[in-house]
Amino acid sequence: MKLMKQDQQFALDFPRDEIEARHTTHSGGKGEPFHDWYPYLEGFSSEFVKHMLTQYIPGARRIIEPFAGTGTAPIVLAGLGIDCGYCEVNPAMRLVISAKMAVGNLPRTERIAVRSRLLALSDSIAEKIAAAPSDELLLKDYQNNFGSSIFFDEGTFRSLLAIRTVNDQIGKQDPLLGMLLSVSVMSKIVICSLLKRAGDVRYKTEKELAKGIPDLVAEVGKHLIVIANDCLASPDLVGSIKLLTSNAKELGMCPDFLADGVITSPPYLNGTNYFRNTKLELWYGRFLGEKNALRSFRNLAITSGINDVAKTQGRVHVNETVRELVAKLEENAYDMRIPRMVAGYFEDMQVVLKSLSKNCRLNGVLCIDIGDSRYGGVHVPTHEILAAIGEDIGLQHVETIRLRTRTSKDQTKLSQSLIVLRKIKN
Numbered sequence: 408m409k410l411m412k413q414d415q416q417f418a419l420d421f422p423r424d425e426i427e428a429r430h431t432t433h434s435g436g437k438g439e440p441f442h443d444w445y446p447y448l449e450g451f452s453s454e455f456v457k458h459m460l461t462q463y464i465p466g467a468r469r470i471i472e473p474f475a476g477t478g479t480a481p482i483v484l485a486g487l488g489i490d491c492g493y494c495e496v497n498p499a500m501r502l503v504i505s506a507k508m509a510v511g512n513l514p515r516t517e518r519i520a521v522r523s524r525l526l527a528l529s530d531s532i533a534e535k536i537a538a539a540p541s542d543e544l545l546l547k548d549y550q551n552n553f554g555s556s557i558f559f560d561e562g563t564f565r566s567l568l569a570i571r572t573v574n575d576q577i578g579k580q581d582p583l584l585g586m587l588l589s590v591s592v593m594s595k596i597v598i599c600s601l602l603k604r605a606g607d608v609r610y611k612t613e614k615e616l617a618k619g620i621p622d623l624v625a626e627v628g629k630h631l632i633v634i635a636n637d638c639l640a641s642p643d644l645v646g647s648i649k650l651l652t653s654n655a656k657e658l659g660m661c662p663d664f665l666a667d668g669v670i671t672s673p674p675y676l677n678g679t680n681y682f683r684n685t686k687l688e689l690w691y692g693r694f695l696g697e698k699n700a701l702r703s704f705r706n707l708a709i710t711s712g713i714n715d716v717a718k719t720q721g722r723v724h725v726n727e728t729v730r731e732l733v734a735k736l737e738e739n740a741y742d743m744r745i746p747r748m749v750a751g752y753f754e755d756m757q758v759v760l761k762s763l764s765k766n767c768r769l770n771g772v773l774c775i776d777i778g779d780s781r782y783g784g785v786h787v788p789t790h791e792i793l794a795a796i797g798e799d800i801g802l803q804h805v806e807t808i809r810l811r812t813r814t815s816k817d818q819t820k821l822s823q824s825l826i827v828l829r830k831i832k833n
């Protein structure tokens with residue numbers, strides 16, 4: 408296994424068309440059909456998916472997206488007539504994907520009818536909520552999962568418990584409308600709470616609270632109109648979209664998908680806790696029915712945050728580079744879970760890379776968008792190590808391209824890179 412120096416690696420940059428940096432982030436897709444249904448900071452844009460396809464996997468008929476998030480890749484690919492198999496471990500995100508698929512698969516005449524029903528619901532939602540009783544089960548789930556933590560002001564909390572009642576009533580008569588209402592509430596739940604998504608979810612500061620908290624019912628009403636308009640504006644999903652398995656770590660146990668390639672952005676090794684950051688959405692979606700549900704979800708995810716590290720994790724080092732890096736981190740880390748998290752991340756990603764390789768045809772191309780990290784002054788070149796792990800398991804490292812520069816918490820410069828690997832033997 409050989410690691411290229413970062414400078415040498417980036418000297419290979421820009422062999423083909425460049426992609427604008429903004430398209431490598433969620434905001435690059437703003438205003439596009441489907442894109443604004445749920446604001447996912449970790450997402451990429453439709454342009455990014457199209458760029459990967461035309462530059463690296465032209466003519467593809469089947470693609471895998473093992474970390475689908477809000478479904479950007481599957482939805483864009485299906486719109487282009489390409490079949491996509493996906494994984495996504497977070498059930499709240501799977502709901503967003505299902506809602507997009509449900510609309511995208513409707514014939515045009517039915518889309519017009521759904522649009523009318525959404526607009527009518529937007530007009531009547533405030534009245535319906537005012538008349539609805541609270542959902543007691545949702546209240547109990549809140550208490551079981553969040554104890555005495557207060558994430559909403561009183562009025563918003565009351566509205567949420569009532570919207571859930573309305574949501575279930577609508578869902579019984581009109582499952583699609585119920586699903587679209589759930590997505591609307593999930594999309595607005597954080598901005599209408601006492602929390603804020605700023606990388607991770609945290610409490611709003613006094614200054615932020617002073618600006619006022621948007622009214623949940625009005626925001627949901629407006630969002631229903633956004634979705635209504637997308638019913639007409641969004642493309643037909645000509646290709647098929649299939650959930651291969653929710654957990655990408657289990658992809659190796661699925662029947663071979665024989666994909667022409669992979670387009671994905673795995674979790675970054677930077678501490679983002681996807682479940683903690685979507686806890687309000689998961690709660691509203693009734694995905695936190697069990698006590699400790701958040702912890703159980705976290706155990707399924709790729710180890711990428713410090714709280715993901717279970718006692719038994721991070722003891723395996725997938726190669727010598729990881730072993731050396733972990734030793735360096737052990738000397739410098741302010742928290743001993745960090746080296747184990749790093750080891751656990753590469754262990755998990757090796758499992759996923761092997762399964763992706765197995766699920767691709769010969770010459771299949773894997774396009775992986777990833778960022779590096781720094782802990783206690785130690786740089787973790789995630790892009791280099793993943794490329795090397797790819798080589799360890801028999802993939803060819805075609806190239807790595809720097810997509811944009813990022814700034815770490817300690818203000819040092821990090822990068823976002825695209826790794827391109829090819830399956831050269833069965």
Ligand SMILES: C[S@@+](CC[C@H](N)C(=O)[O-])C[C@H]1O[C@@H](n2cnc3c(N)ncnc32)[C@H](O)[C@@H]1O
Pocket residue numbers: 447449450451452473474475476477478479480494495496497500653654655656671672673674675681707708709
């Ligand atoms: C960077 S985000 C992908 C965002 C996506 N590209 C989009 O545009 O919405 C990574 C995703 O991986 C998911 N994830 C983490 N561990 C996973 C696992 N073991 N299996 C499947 N998905 C996982 C997270 O829930 C998160 O949604």
